[in-house]
Amino acid sequence: MKIIVMRHGEAAHEAGRDDLRPLTEKGRKQSVKMAEWVSAELPRLDRVLVSPFLRAQQTWDAVRTCLPEPTKIEDVNDLVPYGRVEAVTDYLRALDDEYVLIISHLPLVGYIINDLCVNTVPPMFVTSGMAGITLENGIGRLDWLEGPHTLR
Secondary structure (H helix, E strand, O other), X not given: OEEEEEEOOOEOOOOOOXXXXXXXXXXXXXXXXXXHHHXXXXXXXXXXXXXXXXXXXXXXXXXXXXXXXXXXXXXXXXXXXXXXXXXXXXXXXXXXXXXXXXXXXXXXXXXXXXXXXXXOOOOOOOXXXXXXXXXXOOEEEEEEEEOOOOOO
16 A cells, blocks of 8 residues: 655644644645645545644645545544544554545654654654655555655
8 A cells, every 4th residue: 555644734823723723825835736746656546534624624625636536535533633643553554445645734644654664753744745655564664755845
């Protein structure tokens, strides 16, 4: 399985609650830039797992036209900043999909990689950053980590 883990785009700081912080225009543009870049890695998209927080939902809305049409889209309550990483990674290990995109938050995106990829320190993700993982027999390998600032 190929898994793309994405941190949501840059979000505004002013909101009544953390889960209601909207994406900024810069966040939308950087997310689209990353989606256009990663589209070459995705011949298809079997499943998209998205945090229910507004900024993650808006990130998905911004990038969806740049990516293959997914077979299934799921809002996953455990994809919030301090969600249960084992619930997410156990779910991923149970899937028989080939291409999965996850859109979530710090620190969870780093913890997902740490849990799936043996001996990998949780990487820091910039906003709109993405990591590519190959998952075979329940064991992950971190293939790459990119952000909008590292793309040409």
